Amino acid sequence: MYMDSSTPANLSGDREKILQELIQGRESANKLLTLILGKPSGDDKSSSVSAADDLLMKIFASFAESISVLNRAPIEQAFDKIPVNTAGSLPIGLQSEDSEGSSKSTSVLKQRRGCYKRRKTTQTWTKTSQNLIDDGHAWRKYGQKVILNTKHPRNYYRCTHKFDQGCLATKQVQITEEDPPMYRTTYHGSHTCQNLLKPPQIILDSTIPGDSSNSVFLSFGSTNYPSTKLNHETYYPSNPTFPLVKQEYSPNQELKPSFDRNKSTSADLLLTFDSSGPMSTLSSGSNHGDMISSSGAYSCTASTHDDSHHSFDLDVFGGVGDFDVSEFGFC
DNA sequence: GTTATTTGACCCGT
DNA sequence: ACGGGTCAAATAAC
Numbered sequence: 001m002y003m004d005s006s007t008p009a010n011l012s013g014d015r016e017k018i019l020q021e022l023i024q025g026r027e028s029a030n031k032l033l034t035l036i037l038g039k040p041s042g043d044d045k046s047s048s049v050s051a052a053d054d055l056l057m058k059i060f061a062s063f064a065e066s067i068s069v070l071n072r073a074p075i076e077q078a079f080d081k082i083p084v085n086t087a088g089s090l091p092i093g094l095q096s097e098d099s100e101g102s103s104k105s106t107s108v109l110k111q112r113r114g115c116y117k118r119r120k121t122t123q124t125w126t127k128t129s130q131n132l133i134d135d136g137h138a139w140r141k142y143g144q145k146v147i148l149n150t151k152h153p154r155n156y157y158r159c160t161h162k163f164d165q166g167c168l169a170t171k172q173v174q175i176t177e178e179d180p181p182m183y184r185t186t187y188h189g190s191h192t193c194q195n196l197l198k199p200p201q202i203i204l205d206s207t208i209p210g211d212s213s214n215s216v217f218l219s220f221g222s223t224n225y226p227s228t229k230l231n232h233e234t235y236y237p238s239n240p241t242f243p244l245v246k247q248e249y250s251p252n253q254e255l256k257p258s259f260d261r262n263k264s265t266s267a268d269l270l271l272t273f274d275s276s277g278p279m280s281t282l283s284s285g286s287n288h289g290d291m292i293s294s295s296g297a298y299s300c301t302a303s304t305h306d307d308s309h310h311s312f313d314l315d316v317f318g319g320v321g322d323f324d325v326s327e328f329g330f331c
Numbered sequence: 332g333t334t335a336t337t338t339g340a341c342c343c344g345t
Numbered sequence: 346a347c348g349g350g351t352c353a354a355a356t357a358a359c
Contacts, residue, residue: 142351142352142353143352145348145350148348154349156351
């Protein structure tokens, strides 16, 4: 999908640009944080919405530019290995496999089960929260595994549009062993699908159930959607590379917490980016890089296998943010 | 009827 | 060999 694969020289130049953009985004985000968190929780949030909106636009533009640059990187860096069955975005069963036509003594289907190439270096980021949240994407559960030394099984989800749009995004959800059980969601890959049900928007939502004081929804999109409402409204990512954190998540068993969701506070959401390879995926591209936070505590970390690591604090989300850019794969 | 979930089998990486 | 990730038939839900 990427005609102009970046040369190493280009990557070096891109890195500088990305760093500048991200740093600028951080500064804007800092201002935004001051704006929002500095305000008393409650009703008079609206007074800062306009300014916050402006700042958000800067943030979005910065991150979008970064993502855009990253998207020019060769896709091989993003996906060392991709599922066999989804290569070429063909539905399972339509893949032209077994070209030899070798006869399977047992069962063709059986032999094909589990046949895939495991992704190794897709970007991943982890989000931990006390309550389940809707990231705005349509997920479909495709597996569940009991993980060693864990009490709760790990659930595997893929994007609903995996086959119709070739979206390779997946996520894993697991309840942690912590005292207040937490839902740890690990996202793999970014969405390349167009979510028709939920039009792209940008979110700044400070009204998470259970806590309205310092909760912030942020979405960094590369497309320019007017952020007309920043208060009490849900914004969806333009083409969510990052998941959208929403207030409720209705479908499937993810919504059956083993504890009282009402007790949870929204300020305990952690988002950690831990990815390698560029942000780019199979998408052609202009809409990657939505980034969302839904709490006061929000950290994103990235690192590559490369030796040159860049790290800086986002300091946006409750001051605990640590944004390690290098993991975005442009090193 | 279609679509989503469950769950054991299967494959890959370590 | 083992643990983890994915597939896909069976089943459930709509």
